[in-house]
Amino acid sequence: MWAWWFVGWLREGVMGERETWMTEEFGTSHEGAVEVVLSDGTVPEPVYFDVGSGTAGHQVSQWSVYDGRPGIPRAAALRAVCSCGWKGPEQQLDWESMGQQDLAEAGDGQADVCERAWDAHTAAVEASTVPLPDTITMLLEQLEEEIDKLAKTSPIAAVRAARRTEITAGHTGYWAARSTLHDCTPGQAAAALGLTESAARSELARLGRYHPYAG
Incomplete structure (x- = not known):
């Protein structure tokens, strides 16, 4: 999925x-x-x-x-x-x-x-790539399925749910990205995410809300 x-x-x-x-x-x-x-x-x-x-x-x-x-x-x-x-x-x-x-x-x-x-x-x-716990994978899949179902009966409610999901991702990703910046080298982060070093750096910067070449 x-x-x-x-x-x-x-x-x-x-x-x-x-x-x-x-x-x-x-x-x-x-x-x-x-x-x-x-x-x-x-x-x-x-x-x-x-x-x-x-x-x-x-x-x-x-x-x-x-x-x-x-x-x-x-x-x-x-x-x-x-x-x-x-x-x-x-x-x-x-x-x-x-x-x-x-x-x-x-x-x-x-x-x-x-x-x-x-x-x-x-x-x-x-x-x-770095494995995800089964509980996280299942929750993500369930969330996607529930929003898809909601979109069939109330598209605008599904839009709100999607926006709330983005907000949640922003909150949780912020500290996770900043911790990764200090805990991993660019190469380690790239390998764990399945991305190039440049793409991994940009993704972490987006989630952590900092300049990709800060520090």
Whole structure:
């Protein structure tokens, strides 16, 4: 219940535009995607598409564009990658059996395997974080379920309940974050939360209401 993930589109510098996955808890600390590997083992540059009409084009690194058409490399394999540096196993593309199929359709099975590999990676990350007592996990799940139920009969009451939840989180998180600042190094906090050091520092600063680089 607390590991929902969602799909977005990333366009960041030379990386180009491509579909990405994130969980709500880990966010961009573990942002996954399908990466293309060429026959020589290298990763291709983003493909530039000129939209014409005098407007600027855009760069795309979505796996399905690397089909070997003129001026575009042909993917030899797909693999899952994560913003933390993790890479999944390569899933080979058999172009002989694929024939004239569109790569987006022919490679869909391999892309799905990549997505499942990233799912397993984030599950391993979650397993490595500081464990929560079962009572806390159960209470959080129950609270979410009760607010969802309330929203069906009184949405405005559910809004108030959600706001009260935020207030409670702010109160409890304040001292917890400040204690963590003194008890843990940035690296220890990041590992315990499943975040990058930068993200952990920002999260603790948000909860503890201090500048992320204070002290």
